[in-house]
Amino acid sequence: xxxxxxxxxxxxxxxxxxxxxxxxxKTSINNLQWYRQNSGRGxxxxxxIRSNEREKHSGRLRVTLDTSKKSSSLLITxxxxxxxxxxxxxxxxxxxxxxxxxxxxxxxxxxxx
Amino acid sequence: xxxxxxxxxxxxxxxxxxxxxxxxxxxxxxALYWYRQSLGQGLEFLxxxxxxxxxxxxxxxSDRFSAERTGGSVSxxxxxxxxxxxxxxxxxxxSIPTSGSGNEQFFGPGTxxxxx
Numbered sequence: 001x002x003x004x005x006x007x008x009x010x011x012x013x014x015x016x017x018x019x020x021x022x023x024x025x026k027t028s029i030n031n032l033q034w035y036r037q038n039s040g041r042g043x044x045x046x047x048x049i050r051s052n053e054r055e056k057h058s059g060r061l062r063v064t065l066d067t068s069k070k071s072s073s074l075l076i077t078x079x080x081x082x083x084x085x086x087x088x089x090x091x092x093x094x095x096x097x098x099x100x101x102x103x104x105x106x107x108x109x110x111x112x113x
Numbered sequence: 114x115x116x117x118x119x120x121x122x123x124x125x126x127x128x129x130x131x132x133x134x135x136x137x138x139x140x141x142x143x144a145l146y147w148y149r150q151s152l153g154q155g156l157e158f159l160x161x162x163x164x165x166x167x168x169x170x171x172x173x174x175s176d177r178f179s180a181e182r183t184g185g186s187v188s189x190x191x192x193x194x195x196x197x198x199x200x201x202x203x204x205x206x207x208s209i210p211t212s213g214s215g216n217e218q219f220f221g222p223g224t225x226x227x228x229x
Contacts, residue, residue: 043220
């Protein structure tokens with residue numbers, strides 16, 4: 001079942017602009033991860049943020065996590081045409097079944113050159 | 114090094130036929146996962162293997178679905194008597210053993226299954 005909900009469902013921006021995607025989830029988590037998917041095939045891991053972390057950076061990516069609101073955001077700065085893809089948040093919960101990733105529905109990002 | 118590989122990349126089959134999908138995980142990864150991505154249901158967990166432990170099959174949608182992992186490496190997902198609703202992209206992932214703080218999973222390119 002889907003745990004996360006991303007918004008917006010689709011986002012179209014000009015190259016060089018920043019893109020912000022949001023994710024909400026329902027249950028307690030161990031960590032939250034963001035993945036990218038090109039052309040409906042394999043997923044590429046972008047970043048993992050643990051439940052005791054509030055912000056994490058990786059290159060042009062910035063992720064925040066608010067466990068009180070059960071929400072996360074992914075910011076891509078200075079976007080490029082190559083960033084065009086679908087972005088998914090996924091959570092791993094604590095305890096039994098903690099290895100399982102529960103995905104949101106994704107945000108489809110289009111970066112226009 | 115080599116990533117997760119899956120075969121075939123595309124499979125078209127007729128309703129009622131059996132299909133086998135294969136996954137080769139990254140060498141040294143003892144954890145292996147199968148997920149399914151379909152238009153209606155999004156990305157769903159199917160099954161998890163960790164070393165020699167009994168697999169977690171809690172995500173398999175029906176008893177027509179089964180999976181095995183031989184020798185702790187290659188895995189095969191079998192769908193018997195395929196139905197049109199089985200049409201989806203089947204994704205395999207592998208990882209190092211899960212730690213208490215969670216882990217990154219490495220995904221293969223997927224197998225697109227179309228049931229006519």
